[in-house]
Amino acid sequence: MLTLAHERRPGVTVITVCGELDATNRAQLDDYVKDLTDAPLVFDLSRVPFMDSSGLHVLLMCDVRCRREGGAVHLAAVQPLPARLFEITGVLSHVPMHATVEEAVTAALGRAERSV
Template sequence: MDRGTVGSASRGRLHVEIRHHGASAVVTVSGELDHHTADLLRESLEGCVDDGYARLVVDCSPLEFMDSTGLNVLLGARLKAEAAGGGVHLAGMQPVVARVFEITGAEAVFTVHDSVDAALAG
């Protein structure tokens, strides 16, 4: 059941919006995820897990840029979510963001979906 947007925050060039869909938290990330903005996403993802939403769907479709700091935030969230019995699912990655995962090999440790709907159905 989608309860609408339950949280929204911006920091500089990054905007994070959270909504709940059943047992999942859908975290939409837009803008630029780098060392200046990464704490906002880290706090949002950790807050979801702390609130009992261990299955995180990260909507990357509006994300325009991500560096290694952003990747580290997602890897940390993955560990926390898995420790709570869930996981991190990435959805709708643009080529510029997907490239970070390809270069580092990190795509092997995440479940990647074409869309949020596909991630929620999986």
């Protein structure tokens, strides 16, 4: 089961994703983030043990929408299996990944460079 929550902070929105992210629930995430692209987004992936290419696709399309609105996507606290997916697909050359949510928020607000 996938659970989603978000917190609007000054200048950034943090989206917490919990559970495996795959073809069975990718539409749930896609629907959830459609209206959250007006500020930089930080995805807290600390509770996502597994992600397949369909979950990756949703994150990339979200990044495209965010960039059109002047924002960007930052990934935070990524678990080993999803991190490997990001690494082998080359996503990290386009979407920054950070060790913690707070580091990602700082970077999203333009106060620091990529930290991982």
